[in-house]
Amino acid sequence: MSKLRAALFIALSLAYPLVVYLALGRFEPRWLALLLLALALLRAIATRQAVWLVAAAGAAVLALMATIFNQALPLKLYPALVNAVMLAVFAASLVFPPSVVERIARLTEPDLPAHAVVYTRRVTQVWCAFFIVNGTLALITALWASDRAWAIYNGGIAYVLMGSLFAIEWLVRQRVRAAHRHD
Template sequence: MLRNTLLAVLLLCYPVLAYFGLQHWSPRTMALVLLALALLRACAGRRQGWWPMAAAAALPALAGLVSDRALPLKLYPVMVNLVMLAVFGWSLLGRQSLVERMARLREPDLPPAGVRYTRRVTQAWCLFFVVNGTLAALTACFASDRVWALYNGGIAYVLIGAMFGGEWLLRRRVMARSDHA
């Protein structure tokens, strides 16, 4: 448990670690670090289905290892957004969206209005991952390393938190309205 938490924190902090690491080491060295983190994550989380995130880290790490360039390493946040978009988007093709499945853990008899709402929230997250992934790609390709690290290691997490918080507030309003209906 502690090992998984530590690995998750290291991968979350990756943009800041990469920024400082690239100040002192070659991209190839940082690629080895990211590759090691990806392999540890894949091994530690193989039962929980974490392999897509491990692959998202391993692909840019391998490209950075071969090329000895920083750009592939800076594309890791783009890959994470692509994986998240795929997971949330794929769920929209099935009977239950990912957000609906999570909601049913708390409320197994989710009413039809709740099902519609959770589908909309899943769609909103898909849009978020498209926008966030695009901004991550733009900062990787066109911004300084400092701006890239600031956006991907800080601002993006604030935006994720705002999305969670905003959805929570909206859900409270929607539930209060449906309770009075």
Template sequence: MRWALVLALTAAYPLIVYFSLGHVEPRYLALLLLVLGGLRWLAGGAQVVQARWVALAALLLAASTALLNTSVPLKLYPVLVNAVLLIVFGLSLVRGPSAAERIARLQEPDLDARGVAYTRRVTQAWCGFFVLNGGIALVTALWASEEAWALYNGLISYVLIGTLMGGEWLLRRHLRARHARLQA
């Protein structure tokens, strides 16, 4: 339940910030980051250490916003989320099993070597996505208008995430069908 609230607030965050700026001082919007940080701390889940690092970083962004009364730290939150995801997925490539393999094994516990190699490539693709998405989020936070920041971080990035997920799903179905034809 808490993770659902965290995900919903994280997804809505850019739009909440965008529609609030100009009406509410940034230091008061820092409360939103405090709430997100607190919820991430409490939600923890399977990745308690990563959730706590995100929570602490969100709290630092909130403190910076409150002290400086500027919107830039608020707009850096999507950069933070991408950076943490990059670290989590990247470390899974080093330490194993890959993040995508862990997810795949929830439905297919007996993943074969071909599946392990495929999930490793999927994890690498997600790492590339987090670098690109986080970089664009950083550029929009530092140099773009608030409208451009909200459009990218509140809509376009989610469309790109959905496109990558959908594309991977289609590719996986195609590869499985091709493998089944070759086995027959």
């Protein structure tokens, strides 16, 4: 049952921009703030990590603002908040190693060779750059774009870009592994 709940949570999180966009004309922003707060609290409870508790607090502030002012902007700022949190997590891991990508890699390959540690650090840096660009675009679309443009970017294009980065990194990783097989 917990896998089903996790899958539903992931699906709802991914659909957040689309759900907000479709609901904006039908419900007041103050009611949609409940969705934002629920998502943030579920993520914080599910992960039990301090960073997601901080993110939940940030989402709670956005939800409170949406409730008090009955405006959609705080709801639209959530993707920018998530990118900022992810940037903080990945950047902190560069300052306090091992990097996030190295930790993930060690789940399947505990004895990473030195060149792989260097590679995972570089990939973590690339993800930091991605979160900066994606978060900036999420912020720009929230502040200055139409609701539709915001939903298209944050609920579609951002995911395509993320998937593309995953795919490109996987291809690069295969080449790096092939180059180091003889070492």
